[in-house]
Every structure is written in structure tokens, then in C-alpha cells.
Amino acid sequence: MSTEPVGMDEFVSAKQPRTLKTVTGAGGTSETYDLAVDPTRSTLDTAVRVAKLAEAARIDALFTADLLSFGAQGAIGSQEPLVFVSALSQVTSRIGLIATVSTTFNHPFNLARLFGTLDHVSNGRAAWNLVTSSIGEENFGPGELPSPEERYARAAETLEVVNALWDSWEPGALTVGPDGSAVLHRDRVRPINHSGRFFDVAGPLNIPPLPQRRPVQMQAGQSEAGTALGARYAEVVFTSLPTLDHALDFTRAIRGRAERFGRADGLPLIFSSFHATYGATEAEARQLVRERRESIDFERGRAQVADMLGGGLDLSELPLDAKLPESLLPEITSVNRRRGRVDIFAGYVRQGRTLRELVVAAQDTGHWAAAGTPEQLADAVEERFRAGVLDVITLGGLADPREHDFVVNGLLHELRRRRIVAPDYTGTTLRENLGLRLPARDDSAVRT
16 A cells, blocks of 8 residues: 555645644543542642643643543543643643543533633643543433434534634624723624524623634544544544554545545644553563563453444354454444444454454554554654654653653654654644644624
8 A cells, every 4th residue: 555645745834844743641540549549639640740741741732531431441531621631721831731522412502611711721722622422321311322423413513503602702802902901892792693403502602712712623533424524623633543554544535525625735633542562672562562461351351342343242252262253243334332443343353363363452442552662663653654644643651750761751752853743832822833723714603
């Protein structure tokens, strides 16, 4: 397969050459429980330490994941993301703040206010990672989880409403008076009078115009419906791309769709989670991979593989070293959750992987995994970056001293030496630091 770059150059201005953007996780670990039982500490303590380390390393943003069911994936969801990153905004000054929030279980007026407030309290560092939720419907009933098509239709209308609310304050609606105080021009704050399939929202937004005007819009999801939403609206798409071939296929597909929507070349940016195993030598990295594989609970792993294939499969009697029969694979349109992940693992089954191999792959939940020295990992990152299929990457493990050293003094140092990652922040807002142009206002959505 060709590895020609998937176009970005026309999108990035000559004054700001294309560089790889970096993100690290904040929260969502089992340490939250340890902190919760210690009356002398806050459940924010580890995240504060990570946030300060990340900002010192000039990492572009902190990321908070979310799940809406207990125990669905470790401790993810054990802290509400928007409250969490709002608190982190007060102990940082430059790093971006990404909160994962579902459109399926939230109203757009509330979302516009919440992320608008985050943008204000952080002075322009807010980003929304939009998800439509694959679990959690039992806590927002009555009713079953809507189909992906229904969830993404609601998400699209949510974005239309939220963007219209953020744009309901026209330029010049709030100015500085002679004495330095604010002057409100009420005739430049317009209602949106939205009436749609899911929502009726009059507007305007009752929060002053935002530092970024619109917080950075990210989206997670790679099903057919999710890709369509990302192509139309997202500035950054977070997705599972375990191999370069997956990354090339996905990037060409979503950017082709985005182009047909009339969007700028190079949008949306591609955001990949990088599951790295670091070693001072290649042999050490390989040994760590072996040790981790030897520690896998393969009986529990059967359920993980079933979940990766959409759930509802009983793999308890299948020998670990047997191949999964393709007849077990679900019809993708019958799957109501994480179709993109199902598609990846169905592909592994068609390749002839054994159940044991599938359990190993399930430990990375379909994400990109690599092992080696910092220089070898930098080679892997550079390959995707030069191919145009990697714009934003996660770098985890900062809370661990060994991992921190490998990330900051190893991989990041090497990527900066190769001029792939910028040495410092380039602006004051997250949008500026990600090199994202401000979207055009949609005044058609604002009505008198």
C-alpha cells in the first residue's frame, strides 16, 4: 500500500510549519480509589502532579476519558471530566484541557454553557471530545441505547445548536468602555430560534463570547455514522488505528468526506493513542512485552475479546490456540456499540489469528502499540507523521518516574531533535497551539 502523505501542507500556514501535537491523560486510573480513602488528600492530587509535569514538558493538552457505567473499563469515569479539568485549569496556565462528554445524555444548551465556562476559566484552553456513548443507558433511562445512526443524528443536531449558541454573540457585542469596564451591545446578541428533530432552543447563550469563540471540537468514533459526523464537524478525530494500513485507509476516507463538505485540506486532524513500551535497549523492551503477556489473565481475556467483537459471544469453550470461526462474527449493522472496534477485531479474525492472539491484542483495545528504545519509537511515530496520518498523539505514564524519563528525556527529546514536535507552546490558546484556524461563523443559524 502506498504511504504517500495524506495532504496537510495547504492547511498549515507558512508561519507555523506542521508539527506533531502531544496529549497526556489526566485521571481515570485506579489511584483515584486510593486517594478517595485518604482523608489528607484530594482525588485531584495525582492529576495535579501530572498536569504540572506535562506543562513543564510543553505537552499540548491534558485528556480526560469518560464512561458512564461502574467498572466498565477500570476506573475510567470515576471523576466527572468537566469538573476535573476545570480544577486543573487553576493549577496550570498554558496546557490545553480536553473533556470527554456525551451528546446522547446531555442537552446542547447545557453543553454550550459548560464548555463556554471552561473556556473562560482557563483563558481559552478548552476542548470538547464528543462521544455518543456505547454504554450507560441504564443510568439515563427509561429505554435502550439508541442505534448508532440515531445517536449520531442527535450528535449532529447538538453540534449545530451548540455552535449557533457560541456564535449568537456577534463581533462587537461586548466592548471595552472609556473607563475600562465592559459595554454590552444587546442588539448584537441574537437568539438562534432553533427547532429541530431533537431540540427546540431559543437562545441566545447567556455566557459572554468565549476566548476561543468556539472551544476546539474533537470527536471519538469510527463507525460509518461516526466517520460521517467527524468528517463534517470535527477539528480533531480520536480513533483506534492499530497499524499504518488502518491509519492510511481511515485518514483518506475521512478527509475525502471532509473535502466533499467543503472543509479545509488537512481536516480533521488525526489523533491516535500510542501504547508504548520503553526500554533502554531493544532487548529490554521485548522482555517487558513478554512479561506483560505472561501476566495476562487469558480466561478473563475471553470476555474482553467477546466485548471487542460487539458482545454476546460465548468463547469459554474455544481452545486458546484455535482460530475463531468467521461464522461467529456479527453482522456489523446488528452491533449497537463501538462498531469501529468490532470492525478492527473482525479483521483480525479474518486474518486467522488465534483466540490467544486476540486476547493479547485486546489488552490495547484496538489502539496502536509499539515497543523499543526511544529512538526506535520515534521512528515509528515519524513514519506515521510523515505519511500524513498522525497529527496528535497520546504520551502516557508521566506519573511514573521511569516512564516520565523515557517520555520526556527520551521520546519527546528525540522527536524535537527531528523537528517533529515543537520545542514550546506557539500561542496562548489551545486552538493556537494546535494550529487550528477559527471556523467561519454560521450566521444563518442566528435569527432575529
